[in-house]
Amino acid sequence: MRIQAALVESTGGPFTVHDVHIEEPRPDEILVRITAAGICNTDLSTRQIWPQPRLPMVFGHEGAGVVEAVGTAVTTVVPGDTVCLSYRSCGACGNCTSARSAYCEAGINALNATGTRSDGSTPLSRDGEPVFGNFFGQSSFASYAIAYESNCVKIPADLAPVLAAPLGCGVQTGAGTVLNVLQPAAGSSLVVFGAGGVGLSAVMAAVSEGCSVVAVDPVASRRAVARDLGAVAALDPRDVDDVAAAVRDITSGGPHHAIDTTGQPIVISQAIAALRHRGALALVGIGKSAEIDIMTVIRKGIQLRGVIEGDAVPHEFIPRLITLHEQGKLPLEKLITPYPFSEIEAAARAAAAGEVIKPVLTFS
Known part of the structure; x- marks a missing residue:
């Protein structure tokens, strides 16, 4: 399927929006139509040091959206569910099974910051050439993203996407x-x-x-x-x-x-x-x-x-954050400045300059 994604094509280079191809989800994967994505300092700092052999790269790790399709092994969400995306974990190691998934023994870097799936492949390509992604198990600077059960949290459908997106990393942390x-x-x-x-x-x-x-x-x-x-x-x-x-x-x-x-x-x-x-x-x-x-x-x-990640288990903590917002105790809207996805580089520069606190990209 053809989608739009913001690529970084050189180390420290700008975000530029291009058409790319995304594969159908594998059995353990979830295809999410992105409705909003927060820009985090981790995205900005990592693009400055991301190695040239793993470029072009799609960053983004504060996605929110709607489930479009699921793999045959996925049981926690179904198409049509509204979700918030967070960091990925293995779900099976000692830390994951004892509510310490932020310290996943499979390696937070291995699952979140290699630019590929665990087998070295990437679901993204452009003109037949690989585009790296899978950042935090999502790469949500794109109109669609591949995610996983460990980092895909079902949320209320009436929660505004611009408020939902930052919950998965910055607010959670x-x-x-x-x-x-x-x-x-x-x-x-x-x-x-x-x-x-x-x-x-x-x-x-x-x-x-x-x-x-x-x-x-x-x-x-x-x-x-x-x-x-x-x-x-x-x-x-x-x-x-x-x-x-x-x-x-x-x-x-x-x-x-x-x-x-x-x-x-x-x-x-x-x-x-x-x-x-x-x-x-x-x-x-x-x-x-x-x-x-x-x-x-x-x-x-x-x-x-x-x-x-605030020692948080996303499936438990993100609903708690939503409740706090509903109670008026977490007024996230005071931090957020929306930008259309097409203006991602302008949003990134504004964040880096301290002109805005939390830029959130919106998708039409």
Whole structure:
């Protein structure tokens, strides 16, 4: 079947929309007509380093849509179901069977970030030549995508696609870090470093739990949204001499919890310095390495926790997020800027420049 897909044809190159061919679903696959797809920083950063031998490539891992067809082995969804797409997992390893599928032992990279199916094939092609995809088991920067039972979550048909799409990664990661990992008590304090889509999702979740939340971000518009979402303070790190001290002052001795969404060593150090004794730091942002003051960590009894996808099992957590939105506790619409699919590169540039928080592509 001929579809439209946004291709990246060179490492670090732009998204350009082309006609490509998609195969019919195999027995374990699900063909989804995409109605909306969020743009995540992971899409933007990964295209900068994606290797030339695996190009052209279709990214996109926050898809929402309608099931068009299913393989003969699929039992969890049927054509016509409205779905949200998330990360893929094997479903059989020890972590998957103990509700820890974000740490799938089959390898999150192997199932989500190779550009191919497990057997090395790809369901996409152009003029008879392979187009790589299967990103997070979906590659949803396209009018249709192949997905799997592990990452295809049935959702209410009346949920707007632009709200549904970001649930599968960015919102799940930020909110899940609060609700599944840190689990802060009402009245406790929490600081979020980086007020992008993930960070602001964490702000929303923490406010819904009755926490006193501080956001730290250099972008004024993002700080304004954080305050609108209920943060008691939003700091520009460039305006204070000592970020950690400023956070400690606001939180009367230091926050109980901190989340880093930046992956920047200096920010991680600020988070550790800001925390009160026996505080907990969740590391969400992807970075290569960071020097940590081990004596401070030991002396203060700080807990460090790496987090992938908010420790969320999508089939369980995405319905919970939808309920929170219905209750008015997760006002996702305050983060989202819709763009037509044809303007994907403009949307990506706006996101990279910090002009928008969560661009979501819409499909006619």
